[in-house]
Amino acid sequence: MKTVEDYEKIRKAYYVERLSIRAISRQMRYSRKLIRQALEDAEPKGYQQKGARQAPVLGSYHARIEELLEDSEKMPRKQRYTAHKIYQLVQAEGYRGCESNVHTYVSQKRRARKPRSAYLPLEFDIGQDAQVDWGEAQAEINGMRQAVQMFVMRLNYSKARFVVAFPFQKQEAFFEGHIQAFHFFGGVPRRITYDNLKTAVFRILEGHHRQEQRAFSAFRSHYLFESHYCTPAQGHEKGGVESDVGYAQRNFFAPIPKAKDFAELNAVLHQVCLNDMQRSVRGENRTVAALVSSFELLSIPLVLGNSVGIDTMATYLYTIGVVGVNKDQGAVAAVAVLIVLLVTGLVYLQTKLVSLERRFVTVGGKATRPKAIDLGVWKGIVSFFVGLYVVLGIILPLGCIVLTSFVPFLSPFMNPLKMLTLKNYQGIFNSPAYFQSIVNSINISIFAAGIGIVFMAVAALIAYRSAFKYRNAVKYMALYPRAFPGIIVGIGFLWAFLLVPGLGSLRNTIIAISIAFIMRYLPLGFSAVSPAVLQVSDELDRAGRVAGATWLGTIRHILLPILKPALVSGYILLAISFLKEYSTALFLVAEGSRVIGTTMLELWKQGGAEPVAALSTIQMAITAVLIIGARKLMGVKLHE
Amino acid sequence: MNNDLIIQGLTKKFVTSNSVAIEDVNITVEEGQFTTLLGPSGCGKSTTLNCVAGLEQPTAGSIRVGDFVMTDTARDLILPPEQRHLGMVFQSYALWPHMKVFDNVAFALKLQKRPSDEIKQRVQESLVLVGLEELADRYPFQLSGGQQQRVALARAVVSRPKVLLLDEPLSNLDAKIRESARIWLRGLQKQLGITTVYVTHDQSEAFAMSDMIAVMSMGKLQQYAPPEEIYERPANRFVAEFIGVTSFITGTIQKVEGKRGTLKLASGELLTIRKESKSDHAWKEGETAAIAIRSERVEVLTEGAAERENTVKANIASRTYLGSKWQYTVETSGGSLRLESTDAIQGDSLFMYLPPDSIILLAG
Ligand SMILES: Nc1ncnc2c1ncn2[C@@H]1O[C@H](COP(=O)(O)OP(=O)(O)O)[C@@H](O)[C@H]1O
Numbered sequence A: 001m002k003t004v005e006d007y008e009k010i011r012k013a014y015y016v017e018r019l020s021i022r023a024i025s026r027q028m029r030y031s032r033k034l035i036r037q038a039l040e041d042a043e044p045k046g047y048q049q050k051g052a053r054q055a056p057v058l059g060s061y062h063a064r065i066e067e068l069l070e071d072s073e074k075m076p077r078k079q080r081y082t083a084h085k086i087y088q089l090v091q092a093e094g095y096r097g098c099e100s101n102v103h104t105y106v107s108q109k110r111r112a113r114k115p116r117s118a119y120l121p122l123e124f125d126i127g128q129d130a131q132v133d134w135g136e137a138q139a140e141i142n143g144m145r146q147a148v149q150m151f152v153m154r155l156n157y158s159k160a161r162f163v164v165a166f167p168f169q170k171q172e173a174f175f176e177g178h179i180q181a182f183h184f185f186g187g188v189p190r191r192i193t194y195d196n197l198k199t200a201v202f203r204i205l206e207g208h209h210r211q212e213q214r215a216f217s218a219f220r221s222h223y224l225f226e227s228h229y230c231t232p233a234q235g236h237e238k239g240g241v242e243s244d245v246g247y248a249q250r251n252f253f254a255p256i257p258k259a260k261d262f263a264e265l266n267a268v269l270h271q272v273c274l275n276d277m278q279r280s281v282r283g284e285n286r287t288v289a290a291l292v293s294s295f296e297l298l299s300i301p302l303v304l305g306n307s308v309g310i311d312t313m314a315t316y317l318y319t320i321g322v323v324g325v326n327k328d329q330g331a332v333a334a335v336a337v338l339i340v341l342l343v344t345g346l347v348y349l350q351t352k353l354v355s356l357e358r359r360f361v362t363v364g365g366k367a368t369r370p371k372a373i374d375l376g377v378w379k380g381i382v383s384f385f386v387g388l389y390v391v392l393g394i395i396l397p398l399g400c401i402v403l404t405s406f407v408p409f410l411s412p413f414m415n416p417l418k419m420l421t422l423k424n425y426q427g428i429f430n431s432p433a434y435f436q437s438i439v440n441s442i443n444i445s446i447f448a449a450g451i452g453i454v455f456m457a458v459a460a461l462i463a464y465r466s467a468f469k470y471r472n473a474v475k476y477m478a479l480y481p482r483a484f485p486g487i488i489v490g491i492g493f494l495w496a497f498l499l500v501p502g503l504g505s506l507r508n509t510i511i512a513i514s515i516a517f518i519m520r521y522l523p524l525g526f527s528a529v530s531p532a533v534l535q536v537s538d539e540l541d542r543a544g545r546v547a548g549a550t551w552l553g554t555i556r557h558i559l560l561p562i563l564k565p566a567l568v569s570g571y572i573l574l575a576i577s578f579l580k581e582y583s584t585a586l587f588l589v590a591e592g593s594r595v596i597g598t599t600m601l602e603l604w605k606q607g608g609a610e611p612v613a614a615l616s617t618i619q620m621a622i623t624a625v626l627i628i629g630a631r632k633l634m635g636v637k638l639h640e
Numbered sequence B: 001m002n003n004d005l006i007i008q009g010l011t012k013k014f015v016t017s018n019s020v021a022i023e024d025v026n027i028t029v030e031e032g033q034f035t036t037l038l039g040p041s042g043c044g045k046s047t048t049l050n051c052v053a054g055l056e057q058p059t060a061g062s063i064r065v066g067d068f069v070m071t072d073t074a075r076d077l078i079l080p081p082e083q084r085h086l087g088m089v090f091q092s093y094a095l096w097p098h099m100k101v102f103d104n105v106a107f108a109l110k111l112q113k114r115p116s117d118e119i120k121q122r123v124q125e126s127l128v129l130v131g132l133e134e135l136a137d138r139y140p141f142q143l144s145g146g147q148q149q150r151v152a153l154a155r156a157v158v159s160r161p162k163v164l165l166l167d168e169p170l171s172n173l174d175a176k177i178r179e180s181a182r183i184w185l186r187g188l189q190k191q192l193g194i195t196t197v198y199v200t201h202d203q204s205e206a207f208a209m210s211d212m213i214a215v216m217s218m219g220k221l222q223q224y225a226p227p228e229e230i231y232e233r234p235a236n237r238f239v240a241e242f243i244g245v246t247s248f249i250t251g252t253i254q255k256v257e258g259k260r261g262t263l264k265l266a267s268g269e270l271l272t273i274r275k276e277s278k279s280d281h282a283w284k285e286g287e288t289a290a291i292a293i294r295s296e297r298v299e300v301l302t303e304g305a306a307e308r309e310n311t312v313k314a315n316i317a318s319r320t321y322l323g324s325k326w327q328y329t330v331e332t333s334g335g336s337l338r339l340e341s342t343d344a345i346q347g348d349s350l351f352m353y354l355p356p357d358s359i360i361l362l363a364g
């Protein structure tokens, strides 16, 4: 008989470290059967929830409440239903439960209906580290002042707090606090630190008895987080760090809250937590923290790959700004400034290097025929290596993704061809939200990339082919967005949409995302088009001018047609990038404006590589169609 | 009504390189004339031409064709190229690679929104003119270099400009075709009677084709004259050297009598020189002056002829046998020269006879 500790080890190895069943079996010497069993365990054995978290009486009124909320939104602001009004309405219709449950449900639903909180993309992983604290506070329940037990979980880097109160100190309450916090944050942290816990509290958590210890192990095993303790003696010696309990006492329990029962008290606390989180968005010197917390988020989707330079920078910021209890926000800002300076220097260098623009001219007015190079004896060898590259670098990995997308799970022990299924695809297409994200991505790819490439071409033409006084500034500006990770571009746009009057209405549309994507990829498109512009001899433009065309006419009749292949490839490049992009969208996505990238993250978080593979396959298919379609439609022929 | 192209006081400074590309260039090209800007690479020929075309904006100066003022910096007037109605052929031909020959030629007319039959007819005429009427449906890369160059010319003249500008149009051609292309191009220019400014660094091209040659160096106009005059009477040492004169002698002007003068070498030998009516060089007694003479005009004398006038003794520094003749490098008191003679001369020295009519007096 194996213990929960074994189960925990197995589940961690599989889900967190992503070892294969075989590897686990080899390394830990468990039978594969046992491993499968451990992986399938849905609920931790030691902890069974007592009673539903949602008041059952309310359950049958959910639909009605949502209906009321919907009606309410169509009314003038002043006449909209308050939670209390809704309570009265459902009460009139026969609801017999308490009012606080209605409040909780209403505020939950309101939140879901509202354009999502800018602060934290809740669907995604909430980051690496959290702290749990436990303490007492005073509250007035049903007219009686009493001590309540307070569970506090705080995400280390974003400082988002969740507080819930219980009448007693018991392991069950602890677990319930965790679960509610996970729901509140929308995810499970990798590691939870139990800092400064009093010995008694610590004992409750870990338990005296073997039975209790096993329960905690099973709990961790189910939610796949690691626990970490600081010895109580070290306690509060780190100066300046306010204990979470202290913070909660001062901010959430003063003035002393009054409630009919614990459900109502917790509904109030829930709202306070939400407000607290909103406030941290609005500034309070936490803006950098908010940025940094996004790196927490991003360090997880490494699995999806990302453009190299940017991730390195994110990780660097992450290291200096995040590790340690005190974030060094000054250092983060300094690094950002440093990066901007660095990029400025590089752009300067680049403009210097290409300043003698005529050196790059290869498309002269003297036409020549392209010649094929005869490789002679090398022909066979070159073909072999090209072939090898194609197989190893392209066909093999892509093939695996496609295969994964058609099986319930990929395992070396089962013939994948025997368990082919469309389940993964059905899962995606049956979810309106996922399907919408695919449609959105396609629209953004096709249209935003088109607008984007035109915009970038105009920028390149002004920079390299005009007498515009500030044409050099155009070069700098076009390359600047390269300095910023996509996530920062996204946050920048979010703020722009929030702060600039008139832009607010765009915020939840794919237009917002398109604009952000175009800006994000401006350097890419600009760099794709510029060499082509530089390659075309300016004698061709000059000939156009002398023949009687204006500057614009020359661009239109001569340069653009010559640049067409470059523009089409630039377009395809942009379209593909837009199809893949997720980091810029993270902060901008709203209900109706999800894109494939964000959906992929969501799927990944929900576990299982297979739905992700299915979505990837869809993405690849769209990419292929885009490339072929663009070439066909625009009739690009490089040579006659 | 006269349609001369008049360039006055043309100066162009490049801000970027902080250099003066051309300085105070004055050239008048008479209507129908073929003028060549000749000079080594980098002397400012293209800059001059581009200023005429409106592709460069001069720092100072004026350019006009008859009454049509295209540039006048005093009035802050610089017409953009598309308003100048000129024809231009570029060194690289600058054919638009995405257009067929027909469309390349038709481009200017299409911009003028001419009716399509007229366009067809005039493009056809132009292509017939350059002998390419068969190739209207080809793309530029399907043509040979010579054919591309002719398309470029057809394109330049299709809208019947008053002035045709050509920037080294033959320099991309093979040497063999180049000679016939010269003759062909000059013939065409005469047939059209079009005022032409032609840029080249190749002096034989300039001499073969031009009515007038403007020799340029370091951004300055050195001499503007018909080819014969440039050849016979280069104005200064630069022009002389550029057209292949290698023999120079310096001395002091001793006596001036009307159109005749005497140059005294350091050794005391005297040379009679003749003043040309057209040259207005310093012609003052006691001044240092240089003369140039074409090597082939120098007569190498055997010894004993020393008493003849305009004979100078020279020491032989080196001799090279070239098969049919000998080449000598000799030194006089006024400088060294290179001479050729069929005679094998023994000894260390020789005598040279410099015919007075062949001596060119150079500007100080
Ligand atoms: N765009 C430019 N920027 C700076 N200097 C230039 C530019 N174009 C030409 N020059 C300079 O002006 C001088 C004349 O050039 P150009 O007219 O092209 O000579 P060429 O007689 O060979 O046609 C050269 O010294 C050249 O370096």
Ligand SMILES: [Mg+2]
Residues within 6 Å of the ligand: B045, B046, B047
């Ligand atoms: Mg030139």
